[in-house]
Amino acid sequence: MSSTPTIGVLALQGAYEAHAAMLRQLGAKGVLVRQPEDLANLDGLIIPGGESTTFLKHLERAGFFDALSTFVQQKPTFGTCAGAILLAKDVTNPPQRSLGAMDITVERNFYGRQNDSAILSAPTTLPGGPLEMVYIRAPRIAHIGPTVETFASRGDDPTLVREGHLLAATFHPELGHDLRIHQLFLDMVTKSKTA
Ligand code: GLN
Numbered sequence: 001m002s003s004t005p006t007i008g009v010l011a012l013q014g015a016y017e018a019h020a021a022m023l024r025q026l027g028a029k030g031v032l033v034r035q036p037e038d039l040a041n042l043d044g045l046i047i048p049g050g051e052s053t054t055f056l057k058h059l060e061r062a063g064f065f066d067a068l069s070t071f072v073q074q075k076p077t078f079g080t081c082a083g084a085i086l087l088a089k090d091v092t093n094p095p096q097r098s099l100g101a102m103d104i105t106v107e108r109n110f111y112g113r114q115n116d117s118a119i120l121s122a123p124t125t126l127p128g129g130p131l132e133m134v135y136i137r138a139p140r141i142a143h144i145g146p147t148v149e150t151f152a153s154r155g156d157d158p159t160l161v162r163e164g165h166l167l168a169a170t171f172h173p174e175l176g177h178d179l180r181i182h183q184l185f186l187d188m189v190t191k192s193k194t195a
Contacts, residue, residue, distance in 0.1 A: 014050020036067035047083030084168035103145025110140035
């Protein structure tokens with residue numbers, strides 16, 4: 001059995017290369033996903049930041065939305081920023097279609113003005129001290145369900161959350177130098193592979 005996990009990075013638009021580079025640094029194989037068929041044989045998937053409406057437009061292509069929806073129900077998936085919006089059960093400002101996989105409500109563009117885009121440092125329950133978080137026109141997680149665990153927040157709002165095999169961040173961990181969040185995701189993937 002190969003111990004190197006194969007992680008797909010949805011590469012329809014947005015910050016996918018930086019995610020793939022971080023995965024490589026951690027010894028995982030990062031595979032770019034551009035077609036529904038590319039989801040086969042992956043151990044996990046990252047849905048990067050970008051513009052969620054543009055993602056949705058690309059996903060309207062033959063069967064892609066449904067294939068992705070089935071994938072995220074079954075396999076570890078990490079959504080960052082626009083990716084977190086796609087994973088959410090409810091999206092507001094304005095309401096839009098999503099995969100509905102995670103019990104969170106996300107308000108788009110809450111930190112939407114230019115001066116709300118910022119690099120902030122905040123405490124985290126992950127070991128190793130505060131996290132540096134890069135926010136770009138970020139959404140706000142306005143509500144989390146009872147089975148959602150919070151690792152970090154911005155003010156009172158959770159910014160890094162996990163529910164079962166799903167992880168979501170409203171910031172861009174791939175744009176910093178801190179590998180802890182990608183490592184957390186890889187640990188989730190390894191755990192699900194051996195389960
Ligand atoms: N504002 C974007 C959206 O609503 C998300 C921004 C990002 O991914 N950096 O989809």
